[in-house]
Amino acid sequence: MxxxxxxxxxxxxxxxxxxxxxxxxxxxxxxxxxxxxxxxxxxxxxxxxxxxxxxxxxxxxxxxxxxxxxxxxxxxxxxxxxxxxxxxxxxxxxxxxxxxxxxxxxxxxxxxxxxxxxxxxxxxxxxxxxxxxxxxxxxxxxxRARPGQAVVGYMATVSGLLKVVQGFVACIIFGAVANRSEYSLYAATIYCVAVYVFCFVLTAVVVIMTVCGRTKAVRCMSFDRFVVVCTLLQVLLYLSASVVWPVFCFDTKYGSPWRPSSCPRGKCSWDSKVVVAVFSFVNFGLYVADLIYSQRIRFVSPQRSTISRA
The missing domain is CATH 1.20.120 (Four Helix Bundle (Hemerythrin (Met), subunit A))
Structure with a gap:
């Protein structure tokens, strides 16, 4: 009762x-x-x-x-x-x-x-x-969390919302990679795909930890420090991929800087390569913004057992 x-x-x-x-x-x-x-x-x-x-x-x-x-x-x-x-x-x-x-x-x-x-x-x-x-x-x-508030709901902060956008952009990249991108031709482009997958998984882990309330200390560091470390690693990896992918897809030694005339629209590997390159730079910018904003966050871990609403 x-x-x-x-x-x-x-x-x-x-x-x-x-x-x-x-x-x-x-x-x-x-x-x-x-x-x-x-x-x-x-x-x-x-x-x-x-x-x-x-x-x-x-x-x-x-x-x-x-x-x-x-x-x-x-x-x-x-x-x-x-x-x-x-x-x-x-x-x-x-x-x-x-x-x-x-x-x-x-x-x-x-x-x-x-x-x-x-x-x-x-x-x-x-x-x-x-x-x-x-x-x-x-x-x-x-x-969304307002400036000056104690951050309890991490996903309500700019950094948390950027995580969602980063994951969404990564899904667009995966779709373009799967659509005749010919990424398997070179070891360098395979490396780029591995970077996209790894960064997506790392972002998903942070989001899942937050949603499940696992935001206490992670090993030897606090959760907000863990997020900053992960974001810095993602910035460095995306920086390398954003440079390597265009070189091995659009340089005349490996590919074509211009769209081939014999390439049908909607079914052209060159188009997919352009999409991957553009959204790689987009996600790189999002991770940089995330890293900058994360320096200002001091996360307060909520007590899940005391969550209530009026």
Whole structure:
């Protein structure tokens, strides 16, 4: 028999800015999925990606809202605040990508063969996807740690949010590597792929440790020092990969600095190499920013057993 006083449902899940943002996420996700399945449609790998991203984010939002409204999150062996802000940041990136990819491949100024209704539905899908992006971004903004606060939820800091972006960019790199990049031609490019994988795994380890509440001392160092050491190592590795990959892909001795005329668009190894090179520099910049910001963090390890919400 439950003898705990107070209401069983968490009113803040509805009557708060954070609750309003999550309700908007649910409304946008439901609208997008309904319109795509009803009339807008999708096809090809680009459409499958967009639909998978929307469905994943919608399912995650339903689960988060339900657990927060019923306070059942307290039964989970995780840091709830870190988990939700990580999910919101990842969903924001997915929605941003889908909001660009879907209209790029499916929205045209002229009516398709199926009629103007299909085009109008696709425009509405794009608008709702953009609104969903804003809703998830609002949750990240509401949960983000403010300057001067004691840092308890690491994933709510700029450094923690950068970890999510770094992992997302690494997934883009992996997709380009797997798409006819011909990375296995040289030992140097194989080294670059190994760097991308290692840094991604290291980032994932930090995120998982934070979400699971394992943020006490790591061997002989504190958690915030451990994060700085890992980030410095990732900066050095990405610096080497960002130099080596372009040399062995675009230098005339090993490849071509210009796009070959016989290379079909969308099925060209040169395009994949360019994507990997560009996002290698992007992730290098993100790790440098992470390293700079990490110097200012003094993390306070939370007591998981005392996490509660009004």
């Amino acid at each position: 439950d003898t705990q006083g107070g209401p069983y449902l968490n009113k803040r899940a509805l009557c708060s800015p954070l609750g309003a943002a999550r309700l908007c996420q649910l409304a946008a996700g439901c609208s997008v999925i309904a319109m795509v399945t009803h009339s807008a449609g999708y096809s090809g790998s680009q459409g499958v990606f967009c639909m998978a991203a929307w469905c994943f984010c919608f399912a995650m939002s339903v689960l988060v809202f339900f657990l927060d409204a019923t306070r059942l999150y307290s039964c989970l062996p995780v840091s709830w605040d870190n988990l939700t802000v990580t999910g919101a940041a990842f969903a924001t990136l997915l929605y941003v990508t889908a909001s660009v990819v879907y209209p790029l491949f499916f929205v045209t100024s002229e009516c398709p063969y199926a009629g103007c209704d299909v085009r109008n539905f696709r425009i509405a899908v794009t608008v709702c996807s953009i609104l969903g992006t804003l809703a998830y971004g609002a949750e990240v903004a509401l949960c």
